[in-house]
C-alpha cells in the first residue's frame with residue numbers, strides 16, 4: 001500500500017488544527033501525559049513521516065503504538081479526522097520498512113490460518129492443563145507476543161478444549177419458518193476463547209426464524225493486523241472474506257464481536273479496499289454486516305416470554321470501543337438487556353471509557369493497559385452489579401482479568417448469553 | 432549554550448521522569464493550535480514536566496544562571512504560538528502539575544495548581560454548588576494556568592467577564608527562581624486593595640513575566656436554572672440590532688452568540704442531530720439564574736428577538752440545550768467541514784470591536800474574504816463584540832496560504848481602524864505582536880520596562896506579546 005496516497009494520509013492530516021479535543025478524551029494520554037501519547041501528537045507525527053521529516057523507524061513506531069485504537073479521538077474530532085486510520089497507516093508503513101520476524105510469523109502466518117491458530121491454542125490448552133506454564137510460553141501464541149509477558153500471560157484465560165467451529169455445524173436451519181438467511185462471522189477470539197457466546201448466538205438466532213450458516217473457510221477480520229502494522233495482510237484477509245461471504249445470498253452477516261463488526265464495517269472496508277479493484281466487493285459485503293445486538297433489536301425486534309419468577313440480576317454494560325465509538329452502537333445492547341426478564345441495568349459512570357484491553361494491547365503495553373483497567377474496574381465496582389455485560393471478547397478477557405485482579409465477585413457475559421437463558425425459560429414455561 | 436548540554440544538566444537536576452530529551456519526544460512540543468506553528472513548528476531544546484513549585488524554581492534558577500529561554504505551556508490549545516519555544520529553550524509543560532489543592536467552600540474560593548483542566552475543575556466545583564464562570568470553547572482541553580496566563584474568557588464573558596475577575600491570588604516563580612505571592616501571602620479574602628495589583632498584572636501576561644504555579648480563584652454559586660433562546664434571522668444586520676434591543680430591554684443574558692450562514696452549515700455537518708435551520712444568522716442567547724428569573728428573561732428575549740427574527744425557539748430541556756451549546760462551542764474546529772479539502776486555520780480569528788460596529792465588521796470581513804478569494808466562517812461572542820473569523824483553506828496550496836496571510840493582516844488592521852482590538856480573548860503571543868505599537872503606542876515601551884523589572888535577562892517566553 002502506498003502510504004502517502006492513502007486517503008486519510010492524503011486528505012485528512014491537514015485538517016488537524018491541534019485543538020486538543022482528542023487529547024481530552026484519550027484514555028492513554030490520561031495515563032502517560034506526554035504529548036507523544038496524545039492523538040493530535042500522532043496526527044502530527046504521521047505528518048512528519050509523510051513529509052520525510054522523520055524516518056519510518058521503530059522509534060517512531062514505539063510512539064505511535066502508545067495508541068490502543070479505541071477510536072474515541074476519531075469519534076470526537078470536530079474536524080472529522082479518522083485519527084486511528086492515520087495511525088494504522090503509519091504503523092503499517094513503518095512495519096514495511098522494518099519488518100519484524102515475530103510479527104510476520106504471528107500476523108502473516110499464524111493469524112491468517114484458522115487451523116494453525118487453533119492448533120496453537122490447543123497446544124496452549126494442553127500446556128495450561130498440565131500446569132506447564134513454561135511450555136505454554138514456548139509453544140506458540142504467547143512466545144510471539146512482545147511486552148511484559150510474564151504479567152501479561154495472566155490475562156490469557158484458561159483456553160477451552162474445544163473451539164466453537166468444532167462444535168457448530170456449518171448449516172444451522174431455522175426452527176420453524178425461515179425469515180432470514182444469516183452468514184455468521186465467527187471471530188477468532190469468540191471461536192477459540194469464548195465458544196459459548198457463539199453457541200448462544202446460534203441458538204437464539206435459529207429459535208427466532210434465522211437460518212445460520214457459519215462458512216467454514218472464513219478468516220480473521222483483520223483488526224489485529226491493522227493494529228499491528230499489517231495493513232496488507234488485513235487487506236488480503238478482507239478480500240478473502242468478501243469472496244467467501246459474497247458467494248452466498250445472505251440477508252445479513254452477523255457477528256457477536258464488536259471488534260469484528262467494526263473491522264467488517266463499510267467504513268473500514270473502504271479504508272482497506274476503497275482504492276483497489278475489490279472496492280465494490282467490499283461494499284456489497286459490508287452492506288450486510290451487522291452487530292448481533294443491533295440485529296436482534298432493530299431487525300428481529302426480539303422479545304422474551306414474561307417470567308415473573310425470573311431471578312433478578314443487576315447488570316452493568318461496558319461499551320466496547322469498537323461498537324460504541326466506531327459504530328455508534330450503544331442503545332441496542334442495552335435495549336436487549338432491558339428486555340430480558342429479571343435484568344436491572346445499572347449504568348457505570350463512564351460507560352464507554354476503554355477497558356484497556358484492545359486486542360493485543362494489554363499484552364504489548366501491559367502497564368498502561370492495567371492503569372486504564374483499574375479505572376474501569378472502579379467504575380464497575382460502584383454500580384454494585386454482579387454481572388458485567390459486554391459485546392467484545394477482548395473486553396471480556398480484560399474485564400475478567402480485572403475482576404480477578406481486584407478480587408471482585410462478578411462475572412462477564414455477552415448479552416446473548418443472558419438472552420439464551422431467558423429464552424430457555426420459555427421452553428420450561430411452555431412444557 | 433547548546434541544547435545537548437542543557438538536556439544533560441536538566442536530567443541531572445530533575446531526573447528522567449521529569450525531563451524529555453529525545454529529539455522525537457521534543458518534536459511533539461513544537462506546536463500549539465496556531466496557524467503559525469502549523470506552518471512552522473519549532474522544537475524546543477528540552478521539555479520539563481514539573482510536579483512541584485520547587486521543580487519550577489530549580490528549572491528557572493538554572494535557566495537564569497545559564498541565560499536559557501523558558502516557555503511555560505499548559506495544554507497547548509492557544510492560538511498564538513504562545514506556548515511554543517520559537518527561539519529555542521526549555522518548554523515547561525505544566526499540564527501534569529494539576530492538583531486541586533483545596534475547595535474552600537466557606538470562603539467561596541478554590542486553590543488549584545496550574546495544570547487543572549477547566550472542565551474538570553467545574554465538575555468538581557459542581558459538587559459544592561459552585562462554579563468558575565469563564566467558559567472558553569476549549570473548556571475540556573485547556574488548563575486553568577493557561578486561562579490565567581491568557582486571561583481567557585468565552586461564551587459567558589458577556590455576563591460573567593473574563594478570568595481576571597476571578598483571580599484572587601497567585602503563586603509565581605520569577606525568572607531568577609524567586610517565589611512571590613500576588614494578592615497577599617496568606618490572604619483568603621475576596622476583597623483586597625493592598626499593594627500594587629500584581630495579580631492583575633500577571634493575568635494575561637502570557638508567560639512573559641514568570642511561571643504561575645498556584646492559583647486562588649473566586650467561585651460563584653452555581654445557577655439553578657438555565658434556558659436558551661435560538662433566534663433565526665434572514666438578514667445579518669438584524670442580529671446585532673437585536674443584541675442592542677435586548678440590552679435596552681434591561682436583560683443581561685449569560686451568553687449571546689452569533690453564527691453566520693457558513694457557521695450554521697459547519698455545525699450541521701459536524702453534528703446533524705443539532706439540526707440548525709438554514710439562515711443568514713442565528714443568535715443563541717443563554718439566560719441563567721433562579722427559575723422564575725430565567726423564565727422571565729427568556730420571555731423578554733423571545734419577545735424582543737421575535738420582532739426581527741424569522742423564528743424563535745426557547746428551550747429549557749437539558750438535552751436540547753446541551754446540543755445547541757455544544758454546536759456553538761465546537762464551531763471553532765467544525766468550521767473546516769464547509770470545504771471538503773479545507774482546513775480551518777486559527778489566524779485573524781479573534782478581533783474585538785465596539786458593539787455598534789459589529790454589523791459593519793461582519794460585512795467588511797465578508798468583503799475582504801471575497802477580495803482574497805478565501806472562504807470564511809464567522810461566529811463569536813456578539814454580546815461583547817468579539818468576532819471569530821475562521822478562514823478555511825487548503826493548506827497544501829501555497830497561494831492560498833499567502834492569500835490568507837494577507838486577509839488576516841487586513842482583518843487585524845480593520846479591527847484597529849474600527850476602534851477595536853486585534854484580540855478579544857485568545858491573546859497576542861507571537862502572531863499579533865507586530866500590531867502592539869499600532870494598538871498601544873508609547874505604552875509598549877512601559878510594558879517592556881515592566882518586563883525588564885521581572886525578567887532582567889529576557890529569558891521568560893521571549894518575543895511574545897510585544
Ligand SMILES: Cc1cc2nc3c(=O)[nH]c(=O)nc-3n(C[C@H](O)[C@H](O)[C@H](O)COP(=O)(O)OP(=O)(O)OC[C@H]3O[C@@H](n4cnc5c(N)ncnc54)[C@H](O)[C@@H]3O)c2cc1C
Pocket residue numbers: 018019020463464502503504505506507508509510512513514525545566567568569572573574575576577578579580581582583584585586637638639641642643644763764856857860892
Ligand atoms: C477549539 C478552541 C476553542 C477556544 N475557545 C476559546 C474561548 O472561547 N475563549 C478563550 O479565551 N480562548 C479560547 N481558546 C484559546 C485557548 O484555549 C485559551 O487561551 C486557553 O486558556 C489556553 O490554555 P492552555 O492550557 O492550552 O494554554 P497554552 O496554549 O499552553 O498557553 C497559553 C499561554 O499561556 C502561557 N502559560 C500557560 N501556562 C502558564 C503558567 N502556568 N504560567 C505562566 N504562563 C503560562 C503560555 O506560555 C502561553 O503563552 C480556544 C482554543 C481552541 C483550540
